[in-house]
């Protein structure tokens with residue numbers, strides 16, 4: 377056998393290759409964060425800051441990264457975060473992403489701003505699909521999408537709660553970013569979408585669109601509206617505090633995603649890995665907590681799971697893979713992350729996900745002892 381494709385040794389190749397292929401404004405839209413991009417950087421920095429405590433002389437001849445999440449069997453805790461308009465990155469869009477997710481045995485969260493129909497995505501998928509929602513002023517349009525998702529076989533609804541409006545994305549404002557006319561959020565009534573395709577004054581088409589169509593009056597009391605319309609599990613995405621985690625549990629949600637939207641919403645918000653322990657501590661142990669934001673390696677996945685996440689979602693690297701080689705590119709990204717996680721589990725002496733607890737994480741700066749219990753300041 378010859379040497380392995382250097383491309384498949386880590387995800388940075390895909391990042392560079394995607395940048396070389398994409399128009400500069402689409403690259404900026406994808407890669408960028410809000411404001412000074414402090415939270416975008418902090419998500420990565422927090423993972424860099426944490427260290428693992430490997431155990432030895434553990435039988436790791438069999439490793440296992442499979443799990444059951446909201447009733448679905450998954451071959452990996454690494455899933456695909458909801459992202460708008462995959463056709464910006466490849467002509468097959470979400471259909472290619474769904475095929476790759478199925479091949480990996482990974483969950484895919486499709487976005488309400490998907491550029492392919494829910495039915496086409498479901499047709500292509502061979503693994504579990506969840507649908508992400510924004511709280512639209514047009515509740516009839518939201519209800520229609522929920523009904524179609526349920527009919528198409530989607531298995532959970534993921535309501536994004538960190539975007540009553542779009543964050544100040546300076547790159548998009550400078551570029552006057554607008555979604556190209558031929559790429560459409562086909563699951564929504566086109567009469568609602570016009571603003572997305574025009575660049576606004578000192579703002580992007582997406583920000584203008586959200587100002588028109590997103591309902592910023594959403595509160596906890598509105599969750600019952602969604603409950604009444606669907607029997608699917610409900611997941612809240614964008615929880616960063618113990619207070620909101622407690623409220624989520626009290627309101628009967630089925631899971632939460634610790635997320636700051638990949639540093640694209642509130643700049644200055646805390647990094648997700650730092651928020652994770654307090655969220656985990658605030659909810660019953662049976663309530664799954666997921667995390668996204670800056671997860672780039674198998675080590676990152678293991679750190680998140682050790683600090684209490686049941687699974688992680690990957691954002692931008694999936695789009696790098698999609699831009700580089702469609703379904704095949706996404707499949708390669710997922711295979712790479714899974715292989716890295718498999719190596720991490722073996723070398724860490726924790727061959728199953730259930731073996732990964734807070735004792736696998738060291739305090740920073742070389743301190744050997746784990747904290748007795750995970751606390752909000754663990755590995756800060």
Ligand SMILES: Cc1cc2nc3c(=O)[nH]c(=O)nc-3n(C[C@H](O)[C@H](O)[C@H](O)COP(=O)(O)O)c2cc1C
Nearest residue numbers: 406457458459460487536637638669670690691692
């Ligand atoms: C291009 C792009 C589009 C996104 N669109 C959505 C969206 O429509 N809905 C949503 O809830 N999150 C959206 N997100 C946020 C992701 O779901 C996720 O929280 C974030 O990308 C995770 O961070 P990471 O990219 O560092 O992995 C988007 C992110 C990117 C990069």
Ligand SMILES: O=C(O)C(=O)c1ccccc1
Nearest residue numbers: 460489539582586637640
């Ligand atoms: O959520 C996002 O980050 C995002 O970029 C977006 C895209 C389209 C509509 C709304 C938000």
